[in-house]
Amino acid sequence: MKTWITNGYVYHYDKRRMERKDLCIEDGKICEICSPGQGERQGNIYDASGKSVIPGFIDVHTHGGCGVDVNDALKDDFEKIGHFFALQGTTSWLCSILTDTKEQTIKSIHEALKHQKEHANCANLLGIHLEGPFLSVEFKGAMPEELLRKADMELLKEYQEEAEGNIRYITVSPEVEGIPEAVPEMKKLGITVAIGHSGADYETAMKCIENGAAACTHTCNAMKLFHQHFPSMMGAALESDIYCEAICDGRHLHPGSVRLFLKAKGYDKVVAVTDSIMAAGLPDGEYKLGVNDVVVEDGDAKLKSNGVRAGSTLTTGTALKRLIDFTGAEMEDVLPLLTMNPAKLLDVDDKIGSLEAGKDADILIVDEGYNIVDTFVKGKKIER
Known part of the structure; x- marks a missing residue:
């Protein structure tokens, strides 16, 4: 019919x-x-x-919503998140697993797969985003420091086998031991590599980009920022042709910073993400992000332990409105940030994105x- x-x-x-x-x-x-x-x-x-x-929106970086945290989600919980996301405009998404123990990471992978194979009335789960564990301690953000580690391809191969090839995206820090050399191997596993959570210098970041890194995770957040003498990873991300993730909630990035990204990268190289946590769609209160306790006040999520910002309560539907407001552009101009750009980043633009x-x-x-x-x-x- x-x-x-x-x-x-x-x-x-x-x-x-x-x-x-x-x-x-x-x-x-x-x-x-x-x-x-x-x-x-x-x-x-x-x-x-x-x-x-x-076109439906594609969110490549989200940790949950409507009371569900991806790291702790069971099959039915993924259904609940996916339904909430769909009503907000997300039709395809990656579930972002925050750095966790090996056992919990594998459990989260298995539950995501169960949902992926049998779901209805919700957004389509394209696969898994691993945010870590190969990340910098200095710029760990909400990552549990004791679980961060140097590059370990055997571990990543094991995760990809458990995921039946459905790990589609990973965030790594360029300065972590073994990462620049591991980027090509990660790509061979079918994983798109993003650099982030990093204090890497310009040269090390560029080495990862030359080796195949395709994106920068939540650009400007949890990373060493640009200095005229030391451009750092931020300078490498803005100068090169990689995609730049942007959390357009007005908190993680000033509207002027969003405009700067678009001026430097063009409207075809910025990917709007939510980086949302389980509090998205819910009132202020206390929540979880992986192993972390999070407090949300006035919609702003921060770690209870030290006040560091921990994800967002943003939805893609709200991101669209914020982008229009921040830029003064027409909806037609900003739509690629939520549709075709993430589709191209994940190499699925033959199926979705337009x-x-x-x-x-x-x-x-x-x-x-x-x-x-x-x-x-x-x-x-x-x-x-």
Whole structure:
């Protein structure tokens, strides 16, 4: 049975503009995009009059939401997170496992896989993001220091085997022993490498980039910042062609910093992420982030022990609004940060990231205030 989304303004990625079109879905894929009134409309009709039809958002860095922490999540918990995310605009995501014990990391991997193989009415879990354990002690952020370690490819291979190849993304610190040399081996495992949580100098960071690192994790946060004599990893990230993650909640980055990233990198090399924790979608209070106790006040998440910021309560739907507000740009201009850019980073842009015939029907219906009205994941409308 076909489903037609009619009378809406459909986002065209190449032209970066909205065009009045009808869009047809069949068997979970976009099968046709055509002018209104062109041909017969048979099947289910969704009237999108007065609304925008845009690609679903892709979040490559999130630790949870709606009361669920990824590190402690069971299969049904992943279902709960995925449903919450879908209603906020995320149609595809990576679950970010914070540095933890080997036993707990493997348990989290197994539970994510169970969900990935059997899920419904929620965002699509693309795979796993390991944030650590090969990270700098100096810039550990919310990482448990005693669990951080030098590069260990045997451990990573074991994790990838347990994940059945579904570890898609990893954050590493360039200055950690063995990391620059390990980047090519990580890529051979099918893992996209990001650099972050780091005090690395410019040269060491550039060595990782030359060896295949493709992104910088939450740029400017938990890293040594730019100095005119010592550009550090931040300078390497901004100068090179890698993608830069950006947490656009107004707390992790000043709006001017977001504009600076876009000026330096262009709108095609910045990836908007939430780095959300279990408190996303919930009121202020006490929560967990992996092994850490976190306190959220006025929506701002910080470690209870020392007040260091620990993830966010951001959602992708809110990130869209913040990006429009921070930049003064049109929605059409900032959408790649939430759609095509993360798809290209993970090398899945042949399936998701834009509205084109043959791609998965991951679609958002958005009103004039940029609010998510409805979400389709692989052609199925998410029920509230």
